Amino acid sequence: MTSSDESIRKPWKSCFRDGLFDGQVALVTGGGTGIGRAISLELATLGAIVVIASRNRSKCEDAAKEINRQLSGNSKGRVVVGKSSLNIRKEEDIENLIASILEEHKRLDIVVNNAGGQFVCPAEDLSNRGFSAVMETNLRGTFLVCRESFNQWMGEHGGRIVNITLGNRNGMPYMMHSGAARAGVENMTATLCTEWINSDVRVNCVRPGVVYTDSGAENYGEAEDMLLERVLPSIPAKRFGTPEEISSAVTWLLCEGASYVTGAILCVDGGSSYTFLPLIDIEDAAHLPFYGKLPKKARL
Ligand SMILES: CCC/C=C/C(=O)SCCNC(=O)CCNC(=O)[C@H](O)C(C)(C)COP(=O)([O-])OP(=O)([O-])OC[C@H]1O[C@@H](n2cnc3c(N)ncnc32)[C@H](O)[C@@H]1OP(=O)([O-])[O-]
Numbered sequence: 001m002t003s004s005d006e007s008i009r010k011p012w013k014s015c016f017r018d019g020l021f022d023g024q025v026a027l028v029t030g031g032g033t034g035i036g037r038a039i040s041l042e043l044a045t046l047g048a049i050v051v052i053a054s055r056n057r058s059k060c061e062d063a064a065k066e067i068n069r070q071l072s073g074n075s076k077g078r079v080v081v082g083k084s085s086l087n088i089r090k091e092e093d094i095e096n097l098i099a100s101i102l103e104e105h106k107r108l109d110i111v112v113n114n115a116g117g118q119f120v121c122p123a124e125d126l127s128n129r130g131f132s133a134v135m136e137t138n139l140r141g142t143f144l145v146c147r148e149s150f151n152q153w154m155g156e157h158g159g160r161i162v163n164i165t166l167g168n169r170n171g172m173p174y175m176m177h178s179g180a181a182r183a184g185v186e187n188m189t190a191t192l193c194t195e196w197i198n199s200d201v202r203v204n205c206v207r208p209g210v211v212y213t214d215s216g217a218e219n220y221g222e223a224e225d226m227l228l229e230r231v232l233p234s235i236p237a238k239r240f241g242t243p244e245e246i247s248s249a250v251t252w253l254l255c256e257g258a259s260y261v262t263g264a265i266l267c268v269d270g271g272s273s274y275t276f277l278p279l280i281d282i283e284d285a286a287h288l289p290f291y292g293k294l295p296k297k298a299r300l
């Protein structure tokens with residue numbers, strides 16, 4: 001099996017009913033690629049106006065055009081691009097984006113904190129700034145989007161937030177920074193869900209295992225072979241996940257059917273949380289395209 005095998009690329013159809021999110025407004029950070037894009041497509045298919053934003057605005061514009069082309073004429077939903085580019089490491093970007101959504105769409109019912117990422121680096125070689133960059137992106141960025149959504153809208157009107165984290169139950173070899181940041185997001189979610197429940201705001205996490213995305217394949221390049229050879233056999237399901245499988249978990253947490261669910265961490269990982277990710281030999285990391293960006297002392 002390869003990661004582009006038909007068995008994990010079946011034609012997608014939402015398992016939720018049409019019109020589920022009619023009249024609602026959603027923000028999906030990083031909604032132009034990979035998992036975020038699948039979430040945006042599904043929410044728009046189900047009727048939501050979905051605002052997508054990330055650092056690369058033109059990538060979001062292309063994605064919005066393509067998703068809107070895919071939507072059936074029956075859907076009241078659509079995808080629109082945020083007024084300006086969004087870097088979740090910048091507090092001002094977040095404040096301005098949410099203010100502009102409220103100015104234009106007059107509400108914000110749903111937030112999916114999907115934007116994030118990391119680089120591969122052994123812990124002993126990780127610089128102070130490298131650690132901070134990943135914390136700022138995944139932990140502080142997610143916090144600031146939650147806080148602004150609450151302060152500018154949800155605190156008064158209610159809402160639902162889903163934070164995308166990362167399968168890190170057994171730690172995250174060579175990605176300690178990201179594993180720690182996502183563990184922080186999950187614990188933050190546990191606190192926010194109780195602090196905000198009386199404002200009718202539910203906050204949950206979806207924790208994906210390894211998910212095949214075109215953007216990821218671009219990112220991992222030649223390393224795909226290594227992932228297939230080393231990581232795939234350790235996944236009880238014996239395949240990677242698809243963005244659509246993450247999206248349907250997110251959609252369920254956002255819908256009325258989950259109205260009593262808050263503070264949950266929903267693992268969507270083919271059982272990977274219950275096995276150990278094999279420690280990838282650092283020599284294999286030399287094949288990774290991002291290896292060249294490692295600080296010199298982290299290279300072989
Ligand atoms: C099993 C897999 C499952 C997971 C899959 C996914 O998540 S798929 C999703 C995948 N998608 C994504 O991950 C996309 C989003 N990811 C990103 O944007 C970046 O990875 C980021 C979040 C770190 C921002 O990075 P940036 O470059 O804008 O940050 P900056 O300019 O602020 O630099 C601050 C410090 O960071 C250091 N540093 C930077 N790169 C590397 C490196 N490769 N190596 C070592 N160090 C690195 C840099 O050297 C500097 O420290 P120094 O030298 O001054 O002491």
Ligand SMILES: NC(=O)C1=CN([C@@H]2O[C@H](COP(=O)(O)OP(=O)(O)OC[C@H]3O[C@@H](n4cnc5c(N)ncnc54)[C@H](OP(=O)(O)O)[C@@H]3O)[C@@H](O)[C@H]2O)C=CC1
Binds near residue numbers: 167211212
């Ligand atoms: N694919 C996988 O196996 C797994 C992925 N995840 C997580 O799921 C999420 C989506 O990943 P995936 O779709 O695979 O990968 P992508 O690289 O396609 O998605 C990351 C998205 O986040 C955006 N982004 C990154 N940094 C920032 C930032 N500072 N400010 C605003 N937007 C940002 C990127 O857009 P832009 O570059 O334009 O800013 C991009 O759209 C990420 O948080 C990822 O870590 C978790 C587990 C496994």
